[in-house]
Structures are given as structure tokens and as C-alpha cells.
Amino acid sequence: MSRSVNRTLMTVPPRLKRATRPPRGVSPLIADLERAAAEGNTDTEAFWERVERTGTPVVGELDEQGRRTATFLWRGGDELADVILTADRIAAADSYERNRMERIPGTDVWHLTYLMRSDWRASYGVAPVPADGTPAPENALSATTRTRRERALALSDPEDRPAVARWFDALAHVRPDPRAREALDEHHSVVSLPEAPPELRHDPDAPSGTLTRHTLASERLGNTRDVWIHRPAREPVDGTWPVAILLDGRTWHDLPLAPLLDGLIADGTLPPMLTVMVDSLDPATRTRELACHDPFVDFLDTELLPWLAELHPITDDPGRTLIAGQSLGGLTALYAALRLPGCFGRVLSQSGSYWWPNPAVTGGETERMVRLVREADALPERVHLSAGLHEWALLGANGRVHEALLERGRELGLPGDFASFTEYNGGHDKACWRADLPHGLIALTEDHAR
Incomplete structure (x- = not known):
């Protein structure tokens, strides 16, 4: 094979x-x-x-x-x-x-x-x-x-x-x-249902930022994709933009996410930041690139971020650079931060596919991320994990990654609350991710200047 x-x-x-x-x-x-x-x-x-x-x-x-x-x-x-x-x-x-x-x-x-x-x-x-x-x-x-x-x-x-x-x-x-x-x-x-966690809604009266669509070609990956950049109306305090990279960006662009970001940034719930939504192209490409794929991580580091820096004055502080993903994207978000601790200091992982890889193909190895976390020389400053109670194939694996983060974090001297894990009553579902994403962004940026 x-x-x-x-x-x-x-x-x-x-x-x-x-x-x-x-x-x-x-x-x-x-x-x-x-x-x-x-x-x-x-x-x-x-x-x-x-x-x-x-x-x-x-x-x-x-x-x-x-x-x-x-x-x-x-x-x-x-x-x-x-x-x-x-x-x-x-x-x-x-x-x-x-x-x-x-x-x-x-x-x-x-x-x-x-x-x-x-x-x-x-x-x-x-x-x-x-x-x-x-x-x-x-x-x-x-x-x-x-x-x-x-x-x-x-x-x-x-x-x-x-x-x-x-x-x-x-x-x-x-x-x-x-x-x-x-x-x-x-x-x-x-x-x-009435007791579900409340979903934040956008303020129609909030000043609108700008949403621009770009086409980015990657020599490292040999493909070209759409990238959407949301720049809010409020400017950052020090003149350099914090960055939030969202994998599976077309999903968030089409939702649309930008009006919600405008409202949350306008009222100070979120800090002013550039939100960069990176398209995953087709299912086959997504499956390849969002499964701990080193060339894709290299693309983020050596092509996407330098390209973004040519367009906007962005931070070089990993504590103000966030990466977020869902499912395989959640897996890749944490993997990218482990590979590049000097680049991504904040991680939002929703329904991360931490069962990866399939043991039937690897001869028995599975949940590789637990081992990678335990062996990591450095961890992100903050990590927010979430998974649904109806996601039986990955709920337990998410819990074990969280436990490994806390264990390795103690060994590296990180505060006990640097990694959080939320279990919600739902499944592998965009409706749940849409509701949880703003709360994850808020938790990961609460120490940022508003």
C-alpha cells in the first residue's frame, strides 16, 4: 500500500x-x-x-x-x-x-x-x-x-x-x-434547548470592519487557496495587530463570522485583532493537510505569516498569535503550536480529532498527540479544548490530551489553569462550534489590551 x-x-x-x-x-x-x-x-x-x-x-x-x-x-x-x-x-x-x-x-x-x-x-x-x-x-x-x-x-x-x-x-x-x-x-x-449555553449574537449597530478576500499560492504545498482577513474598525493599542488564524476558513467566512467579531471587538469583549480565515480547499486536501502534516505547518510559518506581515503590521509575540481549528483542524492547531512554540502561543481546539491516527493502519498506535504533549520541550501559553458529549469517538481522547497538557504543564512550571477543557451537550457539529468559538476566543485573549 x-x-x-x-x-x-x-x-x-x-x-x-x-x-x-x-x-x-x-x-x-x-x-x-x-x-x-x-x-x-x-x-x-x-x-x-x-x-x-x-x-x-x-x-x-x-x-x-x-x-x-x-x-x-x-x-x-x-x-x-x-x-x-x-x-x-x-x-x-x-x-x-x-x-x-x-x-x-x-x-x-x-x-x-x-x-x-x-x-x-x-x-x-x-x-x-x-x-x-x-x-x-x-x-x-x-x-x-x-x-x-x-x-x-x-x-x-x-x-x-x-x-x-x-x-x-x-x-x-x-x-x-x-x-x-x-x-x-x-x-x-x-x-x-432553553438551558443550552447562550450563543453570543452580533450587534447590528457595531461599526463594521473590513473583510478582504485574497488568493495565496504556496510553493511549499504546491496549491493556491483563498484567505479572508477581517480587520475590525478599532485599532490595536500599540499599533501592531494580534492575529487569530482560523483553519477551515471558508466555513467561518460563510457563516458569516465577521459581523459577530465586529460587535465583540466594538464593546471590548474581544481585543482588536486580525482574524485570518484560511481555506482548506477540497476534502482530500483537507484530510492530508490537517493531520499533523509538517509541510502545512511550514506553510503557516514561512509563507502565510510573512505574507500577512507584508499587508499589515502584525505582532511577533506568540502570546498574541492564536490558531484555532475544529476536528482535524483542532488536531492541527495544537500540533502547529507544539512544532512552533515561538510562533503560536494560544490554541483553540474544538472537537479535536485526537484519536488520530487510526490504529488499524499504524499497527496499533493511536492518540499520538498525548505522546507529543508529554515529550514537548515547550507548550503554548494557553489552550482551550472543547468537545461534545455525543462525540464518543473523540471525547475521551480530548480528555486525555487535556490531562497530558496539565501534567506536562506542571513539569514545565506553567500555571494550573493554562489549559481548559469544556464538555458541551452536543455532537460533532458546526452549531456547537459556532456557539463555543467566541467563548474560546474570549478565554484565550482575556489578558490582551482592549
């Missing part, structure tokens, strides 16, 4: 026993509607008018165990064969069946209710599957989802592959919930 294939397979998560699926709950609202339908009353206009007023999902009262029901809804009739909820995105043989909404007979109400701890947050979509078999538009699946499909089918047992394929076929029909209270992007909505 070639080295390049080996490295690709190293970034496929190990097949760990999956976590328990979200438990089903019972919604009194649906129970009332089912009783009425059973008695012959199938008029749902008043029901849908109520739903339009409250938004979806419909959230129940807090129970004695700190849980609430979240009832997801879709309106449709016989033109639909199924309606699939994608709040639980596990690609497994039973995914399609586990995520099917039920239809109240004789009505246009499709529903599925979860019983969740009341601080749950997740992005979700709804996939109405046509009864006549009409296919989804060509290329309806994103490049990332197509890659996930290929990997899931390759790793599935042969007898399970048709069921896994059916799940991904349904994903091609996903669209946002038209009645959702919160939105994520053009394909997904967001559910945040």
Missing part, C-alpha cells in the same frame, strides 16, 4: 462502539392530535397555526431529571414516502429507520420526539423523501458528505451497505426546517 493511501486511511476514525442514540420521548401535543385523529377529527389547521407561532421544534416542560422533549415536525401528505430527521447524523445500518418521522394517520403531520437533557444544542435538517421516487438534484450531497458516504460504505459490513446507502440517499433530500427558530446555513436549522 502506498504511503499516500496509508496517510489517508490514518485520518479515518477508528470503528469504536457508537454511543446510545437519542432516546425517544412522548409529546402531549402529538398525543392530543393522535386522539383527535382516531376519533375522526383530522383537521390540523389550528395545530399548524400554533406551530407557526411558536416555531420548531416544539419544546416540552423541564422534568425532574433535567430533560425536555423536543418535537420535530414536517407538513406533508401522500406525496411523501418518508420524512427523515438528520439531527442524529450517525451513518450506520439503522440510521434510516432510527431517524424516520411518524405520520399521524389521515393527517399531514409527521413527527419525531426526542427526550434530551435540557442544555442540548444541535444542527439538523429534514429530508422529505418523495413517494414517486423522484431523485434528488444532481450533486445534492456536498463534497464532504460524498466523502463520508464513500468511507461509510467501505467500512460497513457487506450486508449493511444497502441500508447505509439508503441513509445517504435520504440525505440528498435534506433541507432546513421552514418553521425553525434558529438557522445555521442554507441546508440546516438549529435546535437549542
Whole structure:
């Protein structure tokens, strides 16, 4: 097997026993509607008018165990064969069946209710599957989802592959919930139960900074990518800009992140800083470059930062230079800081893929970052890790990296709180990362001049 294939397979998560699926709950609202339908009353206009007023999902009262029901809804009739909820995105043989909404007979109400701890947050979509078999538009699946499909089918047992394929076929029909209270992007909505950590919102009256798009060619990597630079309206106190590098930059640019940064910097919650959003190109390139790939780290050090310094007066203080990433990006953010302690002194790692590499490919080695931290001659000044309780493939690994950081930090004389770890009630999810990112940035820059 070639080295390049080996490295690709190293970034496929190990097949760990999956976590328990979200438990089903019972919604009194649906129970009332089912009783009425059973008695012959199938008029749902008043029901849908109520739903339009409250938004979806419909959230129940807090129970004695700190849980609430979240009832997801879709309106449709016989033109639909199924309606699939994608709040639980596990690609497994039973995914399609586990995520099917039920239809109240004789009505246009499709529903599925979860019983969740009341601080749950997740992005979700709804996939109405046509009864006549009409296919989804060509290329309806994103490049990332197509890659996930290929990997899931390759790793599935042969007898399970048709069921896994059916799940991904349904994903091609996903669209946002038209009645959702919160939105994520053009394909997904967001559910945040009342006790979920509050998400910071942008101030529409804050002075806008500038957001510029650049094209940066790398001799080291042999490719060219987009880089977006956000420069806030407020100038830095000493005339030199602190820098925050965000990997998977297109995600944050498209969110968009810039208006939120404008508001947080305007009111002093964040210090004035340049935020540099670095595109990851395509899934194959991302998989290669964001897996402790030394040429990519060299690109950040010898090409990206010098190029940025030609455009803006930036700091050379590692304590004012932050790098952030999610998933493989979170892994790479910490790896870059370990490789270049004189460059990156602050690290924000969300859902870091610290299970890396896959032991099936490396002959047994996994969670390499724990060893790298324990062997490091220097550590970043501050590290903020976060991971979701529903990320069973990496939650434990994140905890072990945190423990290794604290242990090595004590040996190197760092303060006991230099590395923090937050566990949130969610999954491997942009909705959770969006909510957590500002808090991580705040924690890592609290000692910076405002």
C-alpha cells in the first residue's frame, strides 16, 4: 500500500462502539392530535397555526431529571414516502429507520420526539423523501458528505451497505426546517434547548470592519487557496495587530463570522485583532493537510505569516498569535503550536480529532498527540479544548490530551489553569462550534489590551 493511501486511511476514525442514540420521548401535543385523529377529527389547521407561532421544534416542560422533549415536525401528505430527521447524523445500518418521522394517520403531520437533557444544542435538517421516487438534484450531497458516504460504505459490513446507502440517499433530500427558530446555513436549522449555553449574537449597530478576500499560492504545498482577513474598525493599542488564524476558513467566512467579531471587538469583549480565515480547499486536501502534516505547518510559518506581515503590521509575540481549528483542524492547531512554540502561543481546539491516527493502519498506535504533549520541550501559553458529549469517538481522547497538557504543564512550571477543557451537550457539529468559538476566543485573549 502506498504511503499516500496509508496517510489517508490514518485520518479515518477508528470503528469504536457508537454511543446510545437519542432516546425517544412522548409529546402531549402529538398525543392530543393522535386522539383527535382516531376519533375522526383530522383537521390540523389550528395545530399548524400554533406551530407557526411558536416555531420548531416544539419544546416540552423541564422534568425532574433535567430533560425536555423536543418535537420535530414536517407538513406533508401522500406525496411523501418518508420524512427523515438528520439531527442524529450517525451513518450506520439503522440510521434510516432510527431517524424516520411518524405520520399521524389521515393527517399531514409527521413527527419525531426526542427526550434530551435540557442544555442540548444541535444542527439538523429534514429530508422529505418523495413517494414517486423522484431523485434528488444532481450533486445534492456536498463534497464532504460524498466523502463520508464513500468511507461509510467501505467500512460497513457487506450486508449493511444497502441500508447505509439508503441513509445517504435520504440525505440528498435534506433541507432546513421552514418553521425553525434558529438557522445555521442554507441546508440546516438549529435546535437549542432553553438551558443550552447562550450563543453570543452580533450587534447590528457595531461599526463594521473590513473583510478582504485574497488568493495565496504556496510553493511549499504546491496549491493556491483563498484567505479572508477581517480587520475590525478599532485599532490595536500599540499599533501592531494580534492575529487569530482560523483553519477551515471558508466555513467561518460563510457563516458569516465577521459581523459577530465586529460587535465583540466594538464593546471590548474581544481585543482588536486580525482574524485570518484560511481555506482548506477540497476534502482530500483537507484530510492530508490537517493531520499533523509538517509541510502545512511550514506553510503557516514561512509563507502565510510573512505574507500577512507584508499587508499589515502584525505582532511577533506568540502570546498574541492564536490558531484555532475544529476536528482535524483542532488536531492541527495544537500540533502547529507544539512544532512552533515561538510562533503560536494560544490554541483553540474544538472537537479535536485526537484519536488520530487510526490504529488499524499504524499497527496499533493511536492518540499520538498525548505522546507529543508529554515529550514537548515547550507548550503554548494557553489552550482551550472543547468537545461534545455525543462525540464518543473523540471525547475521551480530548480528555486525555487535556490531562497530558496539565501534567506536562506542571513539569514545565506553567500555571494550573493554562489549559481548559469544556464538555458541551452536543455532537460533532458546526452549531456547537459556532456557539463555543467566541467563548474560546474570549478565554484565550482575556489578558490582551482592549
